[in-house]
Amino acid sequence: xxxxxLRTTGQxxxxxxxxxxxxxxxxxxxxxxxxxxxxxxxxxxxxxxFWTDTIRADGGKRHILxxxxxxxxxxxxxxxxxSRAGIERAARALGVSSTDLALxxxxxxxxxxxxxxxxxxxxxxxxxxxxxxERFLYTFSEGNGKxxxxxxxxxxxxxxxxxxxxxxxxxxxxxxxxxRQGLLAAGWAAQARCxxxxxxxxxxxxxxxxxxxxxxxxVSYAEINAPLDTAxxxxxxxxxxxxxxxxxxxxxxxxxxxxxxxYADSVRLAVMADARLAPMHTVPVTRWPAVIExxxxxxxxxxxxxAAHAHMPEHIPRKVQTQVSLQEAQETSQDxxxxxxxxxxxxxxxxxxxxxxxxxxxxxxxxxx
Numbered sequence: 001x002x003x004x005x006l007r008t009t010g011q012x013x014x015x016x017x018x019x020x021x022x023x024x025x026x027x028x029x030x031x032x033x034x035x036x037x038x039x040x041x042x043x044x045x046x047x048x049x050f051w052t053d054t055i056r057a058d059g060g061k062r063h064i065l066x067x068x069x070x071x072x073x074x075x076x077x078x079x080x081x082x083s084r085a086g087i088e089r090a091a092r093a094l095g096v097s098s099t100d101l102a103l104x105x106x107x108x109x110x111x112x113x114x115x116x117x118x119x120x121x122x123x124x125x126x127x128x129x130x131x132x133x134e135r136f137l138y139t140f141s142e143g144n145g146k147x148x149x150x151x152x153x154x155x156x157x158x159x160x161x162x163x164x165x166x167x168x169x170x171x172x173x174x175x176x177x178x179x180r181q182g183l184l185a186a187g188w189a190a191q192a193r194c195x196x197x198x199x200x201x202x203x204x205x206x207x208x209x210x211x212x213x214x215x216x217x218x219v220s221y222a223e224i225n226a227p228l229d230t231a232x233x234x235x236x237x238x239x240x241x242x243x244x245x246x247x248x249x250x251x252x253x254x255x256x257x258x259x260x261x262x263y264a265d266s267v268r269l270a271v272m273a274d275a276r277l278a279p280m281h282t283v284p285v286t287r288w289p290a291v292i293e294x295x296x297x298x299x300x301x302x303x304x305x306x307a308a309h310a311h312m313p314e315h316i317p318r319k320v321q322t323q324v325s326l327q328e329a330q331e332t333s334q335d336x337x338x339x340x341x342x343x344x345x346x347x348x349x350x351x352x353x354x355x356x357x358x359x360x361x362x363x364x365x366x367x368x369x
Contacts (some may be wrong), residue, residue, distance in 0.1 A: 046183040049087040051294040053158050053181060054213055057126055064119040065218040065255045065277075073275035078245050079285035081266035088228070091300045095101075099131070099223060102169040102260045102267070105291040106221065107161045107170070109269075109284035116283045121163060127219040130156040130173075130188075134226040134262070137246055138233075155185025159218060167295075214252035222248045247272040258284065267292075 046205050084098075089097045109123060114121045157177045161170060178185075191197040224246060233241045243263055247270050250257045256273040269288045273281040 017210055030076075031088045032189075042183050048183055049180045053160075053177070054186070054217075057111045057158065057160055057216065059124045061120045063114060063122045063125075063218075064117050066215060068255055068274065068276050070253065070274045071276050074118045074249065074272055075275050075281050076247055076273075077282045077285045079269040079289050080290045081243060081268055082292045083296075084228070084262060084265050084267050086300075087267060087292060090296045090299045094167050096167050096171040098267075099293070100167050100174060101267075101292065102223065103129070103159075103161060103174065103221070104165070104167040104170045105295075106258055106269070106284070107163060107165070108291045109287040110219070111163050112287040113280060113283045117280050124160045124162045125219060126217045127159050127161060127221050128156050128217045128254075129159050129221040129223075130227055131223045134224055134230070137224055137244075156188040157181045157185055161220075210252050214254050217218060218253065218255045220248065220250060220254050220257045222258070223260045224262060226264075232264045243268065245270050250274070256281070256284075321359060 034230060087098050087101055091101050094101075110125055111121055157174075158181065159173060159177050165173075186195060189364050218273075233244075235241065243266065244261055245268065246261050248257045248259050248261055249272060255277065256271065259270045261270060269285055271281055271285050
């Protein structure tokens with residue numbers, strides 16, 4: 001009976017049995033074994049996924065960010081703030097996350113950058129993406145703060161974002177990459193915390209791999225997340241901080257770095273690029289908020305239209321606007337006159353015409369006298 005209860009309900013009511021005593025341990029052992037098997041499968045598939053998602057990743061046409069000759073000097077720019085409430089509202093309406101909308105706008109801003117530079121627009125843009133919390137940004141890198149920063153450093157994933165895709169398509173690409181590159185993200189996190197990758201492989205091989213991958217993944221993306229109810233921070237002399245801008249310097253052959261910062265009730269995009277890309281490095285920060293605001297406005301208009309349609313009373317007929325030419329109107333009137341039997345099937349927008357009835361002529365009686 002105890003074994004049957006454990007098999008059907010997962011719990012044992014008979015506490016004076018060996019099944020009740022060792023049931024939880026057995027379930028824990030089964031789950032641990034299944035998790036270990038999944039880990040072994042991921043380790044077995046990791047080299048193939050790494051090769052497919054990084055080395056063999058093809059973005060189509062090579063673009064200017066991959067072919068530009070870097071000089072080493074950096075230029076920066078940042079966008080105007082965008083309402084965070086609007087982004088969250090649009091994300092809920094589309095069934096995606098705010099990160100997906102930010103990546104969608106970043107893809108559109110890079111497309112505008114290619115058009116402004118008169119360069120060929122690729123089919124997809126290869127980027128490396130990572131995220132961190134705001135505590136990672138505001139913690140001092142001294143003493144225990146340095147260890148905290150290392151513990152909060154997350155992994156990195158390699159994305160191939162199609163140009164011109166919808167936010168839902170971007171969300172599908174991000175989800176697929178996170179599922180396939182779980183072990184790769186863990187490896188990047190271990191590298192950031194203790195240098196595990198550079199210590200496990202020879203230095204020339206690691207440097208060559210970084211140069212090749214950074215030339216292909218020439219754009220890096222980072223996001224600083226903050227809770228929704230976060231208030232503005234204040235200085236030591238009780239002055240509120242209007243906005244915060246954070247740049248992540250490009251490394252190796254990366255030519256442009258994009259950083260999305262969530263602060264209080266606003267979101268900004270910060271760009272740091274090689275000086276050879278100036279003054280075109282200001283195009284993404286100009287286009288990014290415009291894409292976000294246009295998307296939010298369209299979604300708000302659609303939500304308003306659906307809400308108005310849902311609250312419309314049923315007894316009030318909807319107004320139907322028709323555009324009928326003069327010739328069609330004349331043909332309709334002629335049909336009504338020639339076919340009086342079809343009046344019942346005419347549209348209710350036009351009243352039926354009167355039925356013409358002519359009585360037979362009456363003969364006059366002539367009385368002869």
